[in-house]
Amino acid sequence: MIPSLRLRLMLWSALVLLGTVGGFGWFIHWSVARSQEAELDAELEISAAALDANLRLFLSRELNNPPPPPGRPPAKGKDRPPGFRPPRPFSMRPDVRARLLAELKLPPKSRISEEQYFGVWMPDGTLLRSEGLPDGTECPALSDGQPWFEKRGDFRELSILGPGRTTLLVGTPLEPVQRRLWPLDRNLLVAGGSIMALGLAGQWWISRQIFKPLKKIAQTAAGLSAKSLEGRIDPATVDVELRDLAQVLNNTFARLEDSFKRQAAFTADASHELRTPLAILRGQAELALSRPRENAEYVKALRVCQASAERMADLVERLLTLARADAGFSVLQTTPVDMAKLVASVVGELPDPEAVDQMIRPARVTGDPVLLRQLIQNLVANALAHGGKGVRVSTRTQDGLVIVKVRDKGPGIAEKDLPRIFDRFYRVDKARARSDSGTGGTGLGLAICREIAVRHGGSITCQSIVGQETLFRVELPAEKAPGEDFQGNPQ
Amino acid sequence: MRVLVVEDERALRNLLVQALREDGHAVDWAEDGLDGAHKALGTAYDLVVLDVMLPGMDGWEILAKLRREKPTPVLFLTARDTVDDKVKGLDLGADDYLVKPFALTELLARVRALGRRRQGTGSPTIQLGSTTIDTNSRSVRRGEESIPLTAREYAILELLASRRGELVTKSDIYDRVFDDQDDSLSNLVEVHVSHLRKKLGKGLIQTRRGHGYRIPAEGEPTPEGDETGTDIS
Numbered sequence: 001m002i003p004s005l006r007l008r009l010m011l012w013s014a015l016v017l018l019g020t021v022g023g024f025g026w027f028i029h030w031s032v033a034r035s036q037e038a039e040l041d042a043e044l045e046i047s048a049a050a051l052d053a054n055l056r057l058f059l060s061r062e063l064n065n066p067p068p069p070p071g072r073p074p075a076k077g078k079d080r081p082p083g084f085r086p087p088r089p090f091s092m093r094p095d096v097r098a099r100l101l102a103e104l105k106l107p108p109k110s111r112i113s114e115e116q117y118f119g120v121w122m123p124d125g126t127l128l129r130s131e132g133l134p135d136g137t138e139c140p141a142l143s144d145g146q147p148w149f150e151k152r153g154d155f156r157e158l159s160i161l162g163p164g165r166t167t168l169l170v171g172t173p174l175e176p177v178q179r180r181l182w183p184l185d186r187n188l189l190v191a192g193g194s195i196m197a198l199g200l201a202g203q204w205w206i207s208r209q210i211f212k213p214l215k216k217i218a219q220t221a222a223g224l225s226a227k228s229l230e231g232r233i234d235p236a237t238v239d240v241e242l243r244d245l246a247q248v249l250n251n252t253f254a255r256l257e258d259s260f261k262r263q264a265a266f267t268a269d270a271s272h273e274l275r276t277p278l279a280i281l282r283g284q285a286e287l288a289l290s291r292p293r294e295n296a297e298y299v300k301a302l303r304v305c306q307a308s309a310e311r312m313a314d315l316v317e318r319l320l321t322l323a324r325a326d327a328g329f330s331v332l333q334t335t336p337v338d339m340a341k342l343v344a345s346v347v348g349e350l351p352d353p354e355a356v357d358q359m360i361r362p363a364r365v366t367g368d369p370v371l372l373r374q375l376i377q378n379l380v381a382n383a384l385a386h387g388g389k390g391v392r393v394s395t396r397t398q399d400g401l402v403i404v405k406v407r408d409k410g411p412g413i414a415e416k417d418l419p420r421i422f423d424r425f426y427r428v429d430k431a432r433a434r435s436d437s438g439t440g441g442t443g444l445g446l447a448i449c450r451e452i453a454v455r456h457g458g459s460i461t462c463q464s465i466v467g468q469e470t471l472f473r474v475e476l477p478a479e480k481a482p483g484e485d486f487q488g489n490p491q
Numbered sequence: 492m493r494v495l496v497v498e499d500e501r502a503l504r505n506l507l508v509q510a511l512r513e514d515g516h517a518v519d520w521a522e523d524g525l526d527g528a529h530k531a532l533g534t535a536y537d538l539v540v541l542d543v544m545l546p547g548m549d550g551w552e553i554l555a556k557l558r559r560e561k562p563t564p565v566l567f568l569t570a571r572d573t574v575d576d577k578v579k580g581l582d583l584g585a586d587d588y589l590v591k592p593f594a595l596t597e598l599l600a601r602v603r604a605l606g607r608r609r610q611g612t613g614s615p616t617i618q619l620g621s622t623t624i625d626t627n628s629r630s631v632r633r634g635e636e637s638i639p640l641t642a643r644e645y646a647i648l649e650l651l652a653s654r655r656g657e658l659v660t661k662s663d664i665y666d667r668v669f670d671d672q673d674d675s676l677s678n679l680v681e682v683h684v685s686h687l688r689k690k691l692g693k694g695l696i697q698t699r700r701g702h703g704y705r706i707p708a709e710g711e712p713t714p715e716g717d718e719t720g721t722d723i724s
Contacts, residue, residue, distance in 0.1 A: 272544055272570035272591075279570075279592035280502045286595035287510045304502050 006207045013203040014196070021195050025188040032184055036177045037156070041149055044158040047116055048147070048170045050107040055120060056163045058100045104129050106170075116172045123165040139167055213239050221249055229257035262423065269425035273315055273442065277308040284308070311442075318444040321374070322424065325451035336479055337372055339363040339404055340395045346376045347393065356380060359394035363402040364479040367456045375452045376404070378445040379472050383408035386428075390469070397478050402458075404474040412466035421462060422450040449474075492537035492606045492646075493517040493667045497527030497553065498568070499545050507540065507598075514599045515629050515642045515649075517670035524548030531557050535666055538605055540598075543569035543580070551583060558584040564605045568593070603627065610653040617652045619706060622691060624652055631691070638690050643668060643683050651696060656708030658699055 002008050106116050117132030121139040130137075140159040142148055147160045157171035217233060224231045232253060233246040288301035340360035347356045365372070376393075383391045383406050390409030395402065413421060413428055420426045425443040449472075453460040458476035494516045498504040504520055511518045519534070521527035524547035531539050531553060539557070543550035554565055564586040569576070572590045580588050586608075587601050603626060607615065617624040623632045629645055631638045640648065646668040651659055664680050684704060688696060697705050 268571060271572065275570035275591040276500050276503060280500065280506065282592045283503065283506045283510070283595045283598075287506050287513075290510075290513070290595070304506070308502060 006211060009207050009210075010200065010203060014200055017196050017199045017203075021192045021199075025192045028188060029181065029185060033177070033181055036180060040156055040172065040174075040177060041158065044116070044149075044156065044170045044172065045147070047106050047118065048158050048160050048168055051104065051118055051120065051168050051170065052160065052162050054104045055166060055168070058104055059164050059166075101129050105131060114172075114176055116170060118171070119169045120162065121167040121169075123167075128166065133169075134171075137169070137171075140169055142167060213242055217242065217246060217249065221253075224253060229253055229260060266424050269443070270319065273425065274312065277312045277315070280308040281305050281312075315442050315444070318442050318448060321448050322444065322451060325448070325455060333368045333370070334366050335369060337365055337367055337369045339365060339372065339376075339402055339476070342369070342373055342376055343393050343395055343404070346373060346380055350380070350384075355384065355389075355391060357390075357392040359392060361394075361396045363395040363397045363404070365402045365456065365476045366479050367476070371452045372456070375449050375474065378449050379404075379406040379474070382406075382445055383410070383470070383472075386410050386470070400478050402476045402478045404476070406472045406474075407469055409469050412468060412470050413462065413464040414466055415464075418462060418464060422446050422460070492602070493519070493534075493670065494602065495527070495530055495534070495536045495539045496520040497522075497524070497531070497539065497545065497550070498542045499523055500542075506595075510595050510599060511540075511602065514602070515646055516602070517646070517668055519671050524550070524553055528553045528556055531563065532560060535561075536563050537609060537667065538602060539563055539565045540602070541565055541567055541585075543567060543571055543576075551579070554580070554583045554585060564609055566598075566601060566605060568598075600627075617649070617655075619652055619655070619695065622695065624649060633691065640687070640690065641683075644687050644690070647680070647683050648687055648691075651704060651706045655706050656711070658703050658705045660703035663703065 002011065104120065106118055115132065117130070117134070119130035119133045119137060119139075120128040122128050125139050127139070134155065140148065140150075140157075142159055142161050145161045147158060150157050150159070151174070152171075154174050155171045156174055157169055159167060159169045162168045217238065220231075220233050224233075232250045235243050235246050235250075238246045284301050284304045288298055293301075340362050343358060343360050347353050347358060350356065380391070380393060386408065388408070388410055390407070392405075392407045394405045394407075397403075417426075417428045421428065424447040426447075427443045450460050453474050453476065456476050458474060460472065460474045462470065462472050464470040494511050496504060496507045496511065496518060498507060498520070499522055501522070504522065508518045508520050519530060519536075521530050524545040526547075527539075527541070527545065528548055541550045541553060545553075550567060550569065554567075557563060557565065565584065566587045566589060567580045567585045568589050568591065569580070570591045577588050586605055589598060589601060603615070607626065615625065615627045617626065621634050622638075624630075625632075626649060629642075629649075631640055631645065631648065647664060650664060650667050661680050684696060684698075695706060697707060699705065
């Protein structure tokens with residue numbers, strides 16, 4: 001596998017070019033060779049016709065015997081049956097015969113076939129006359145009497161039936177034809193090679209043009225990530241074919257930017273949330289100590305300090321929970337847990353258990369009881385803090401899933417806030433969250449709920465109708481059947 | 492000085508207000524951005540202590556809005572500690588920037604420094620003849636003798652001294668020295684001024700009847716006749 005796309009592209013185009021140029025060259029070579037051969041054949045035909053004409057003259061004068069009846073096989077040599085009297089083919093004066101035979105020859109030199117040869121056979125197969133006939137050439141058998149072109153070795157030959165059932169053969173070596181094709185082939189090779197080189201050079205240039213916009217996109221992307229993630233590749237400046245790529249990159253940048261922004265927002269929020277109670281703690285202590293005060297003032301100051309310290313402790317605890325969640329709850333304890341019992345226990349510990357309506361059916365999962373308890377606690381506390389009334393918790397098992405629902409009939413959550421309520425430090429009502437320190441929570445409760453649900457292989461969703469009700473729905477994988485029970489350490 | 496504290500965190504706001512009041516400032520407060528912007532634009536404060544992360548309208552917005560209309564000094568108080576945040580705040584027109592958690596004494600010192608800068612005097616002490624006002628310790632001495640003043644009396648004296656030679660109207664004094672929560676009946680300026688005269692001598696503060704009060708500029712003759720106790724016009 002060649003690692004360079006451009007090189008691969010070059011290789012493929014070289015193959016395609018070779019195919020087309022080579023094919024074209026071969027076609028030219030073939031058609032020229034064909035036309036040469038046709039010309040050669042024509043010359044052979046002319047020669048044959050001339051011989052035929054000469055032979056006719058010769059025979060009309062000198063052949064007095066009628067031709068043997070058709071179908072009779074030509075007998076020759078000594079193995080003819082006894083008593084058979086062969087026809088006397090020629091009864092002519094030997095000197096006339098020799099003169100006539102000498103006249104029986106090829107026409108003057110032809111254009112292509114420089115070295116023609118010929119042979120004339122009598123019907124009985126005896127060679128009447130030949131010139132330059134290659135050794136071992138036999139009388140061709142022309143069964144149907146049609147002229148017959150044949151390539152025999154390095155020769156091209158034409159056989160025809162002459163007058164008086166004689167057989168004529170005219171031939172010529174093919175070498176001159178091949179010799180004439182040589183310069184053409186050389187030119188074709190040179191031209192083809194040049195075309196190939198030109199084509200490849202053009203391809204090299206084209207491939208550079210093709211990769212230019214890609215390079216540009218890469219540069220834009222590099223510039224983006226180095227400086228800030230706010231910029232985008234403008235799809236209008238990108239070629240149509242690359243718009244998908246630009247779009248994909250833009251989407252990736254958007255997601256990256258979003259996650260960076262969330263990270264930055266989280267850091268800013270965390271520092272704000274931690275520093276504010278710290279500022280209160282420090283300032284309050286300083287203020288109390290700045291001058292002698294009444295006991296009641298000290299008590300008040302210490303109460304503020306205590307509340308701040310508690311708030312910080314809570315926040316730190318939750319941040320640590322989230323940090324552990326980010327690390328994957330590496331020490332996740334898994335034991336069988338019945339969510340129904342957990343809900344009952346959490347509600348039972350509330351200051352006012354009557355405020356929460358329970359519709360619990362056994363719902364067994366495998367998980368960390370401490371974390372799952374925190375999940376329920378957070379959701380119930382959230383419902384009580386924001387809804388207050390009509391809080392109902394239900395648990396059930398359905399299709400291998402344990403479903404825990406926490407509903408409240410509170411003011412609800414606006415649609416624009418819904419996608420973000422599970423974000424860390426996100427608060428729907430910021431003013432309320434801050435001014436009454438404590439009751440607004442840390443803004444981490446739902447984030448923790450989501451982490452716990454996700455780490456247990458489940459999910460948490462929220463639906464809300466403003467002014468009517470809010471419903472949190474947690475889905476967790478139900479505990480497996482006893483046969484495939486989790487190999488935990490039941491307490 | 493009259494100071495506005497805009498901070499949404501109740502406990503922090505309470506302690507800031509108390510600390511600033513104990514340091515002798517008249518303090519108003521706002522608990523969200525909208526109220527803060529409204530008050531900062533509507534009243535002539537000497538200083539606004541502004542949190543950045545506020546519900547309703549954040550500190551940046553309030554500052555930008557305020558700067559379009561007023562040069563009121565602004566001290567940013569925030570948990571954002573990156574250089575970018577500080578530069579952004581100062582470039583928007585903040586006069587100082589303090590990162591939470593801060594030392595209360597540092598905050599009070601910065602508030603005093605901003606006050607001095609506003610009054611055009613870099614020095615923390617003001618000399619009025621033989622009377623010396625130390626704005627850091629908020630104490631007044633005459634020669635070697637320390638003179639005890641109430642917070643209100645001191646605030647009025649400092650205001651008059653910082654604008655020495657100028658006429659300071661009664662409404663000015665009300666605006667600068669008393670905050671929204673002061674009961675106007677118990678804080679009659681005249682009462683405080685007469686107390687000051689008793690403690691510091693009659694020649695120091697002059698009355699311009701129907702207008703206000705002034706402390707004469709240095710070298711200006713102080714005719715005995717004008718310093719009668721008939722300051723109530």
